[in-house]
Amino acid sequence: MQIAILLYEGFTALDAIGPYESLSHIPGTSTVFVAERPGPVGNDNGHLRVRVEAALDDVPRPDVLLVPGSGRYAEQQTNPAVLDWLRSADRTSAWTASVCTGSLILAAAGLLTGRRATTHWYGLAELGDLGALPTDARYVFDGKYVTAAGVSAGIDMGLALSGRIAGATHAQTVQLLMQYEPRPPYAAGDPATAPAGIVAAARRTLAAVIG
């Protein structure tokens, strides 16, 4: 079983690495990071450069297809090479998955039309504009499509998807290996419950990046 994680210039590192850390533990799988062009691919603030060795054409039929998000997701929504590859790889994938604004790329490829899906809280309206049925949940399964909310939600999604693929005993063991018993230091992770001033500050930050 092959797991392909799409990287592109400006990807958010935790979007990719959160689910990677659990999915890569599934027995009998190999994981490959794939990009439009092999070579170094930089994350959103340019600190991290991943040396990607596989081009899109090198990975035509992954079993699991995962698209991380980015503040720069719009560049991929209009990138024919990426959109064509997503549509083609999705034809034979067992699972097509995303984290954060990665679902806005999948939706732009037409893969989420009429499906329940989620994304970063800031992007839920756009997800609906793109034809999906926006769902405010940590992660959403609709058939073989599984989408996670913003950034850190990919960790929860990755473990849940691991459970679907390899069973709950395996996924629980990986959760314990990762010591995933989260204790967020603040109660600020959800716009519905975070302090109003924090929500306003986050919206300003995102508006400056995304519009």
Add this chain to the structure above:
Amino acid sequence: MQIAILLYEGFTALDAIGPYESLSHIPGTSTVFVAERPGPVGNDNGHLRVRVEAALDDVPRPDVLLVPGSGRYAEQQTNPAVLDWLRSADRTSAWTASVCTGSLILAAAGLLTGRRATTHWYGLAELGDLGALPTDARYVFDGKYVTAAGVSAGIDMGLALSGRIAGATHAQTVQLLMQYEPRPPYAAGDPATAPAGIVAAARRTLAAVIG
């Protein structure tokens, strides 16, 4: 303010990226990944290769020093180049931090002697053997030293440390940007509460890697 994240062959990706994702948002900071030798550095299972551009000598005085863990931490506990750099960088750091078995490397460098610290649950006894005061907590502050439990605990630690450095309003905003409202799909992240069979399976996996 400079944040230095040490990478070495076999590092666990989420150990590094979890806290990176919050710490890199601190205003006025630059983050640098640093390794003994510049060039590609592979993670524990070799899927991810990070192109590191800074050698240890290029980053002599980081303000924040962060050491991720690995199943292969023992190689670094006896690596004089890394140990010397940690001791030297620690002399002027404002914060010296670790995730998972990264604290076992800090302890091997003599930096945690007599200090309260934590690590992956599987490594707490070794942390005591190395002279620290093992503390079973999600993350532990002792003066400028902050250590996190296994793998995913670096996310909580990174946000808590962001709060110490840049204030709670900033850290809460970053938590909301990351949508960090975790919903683990299973109750298996802590050996004290995970099902006994899961704990036994995780111990077998770790014994095969670490001993």
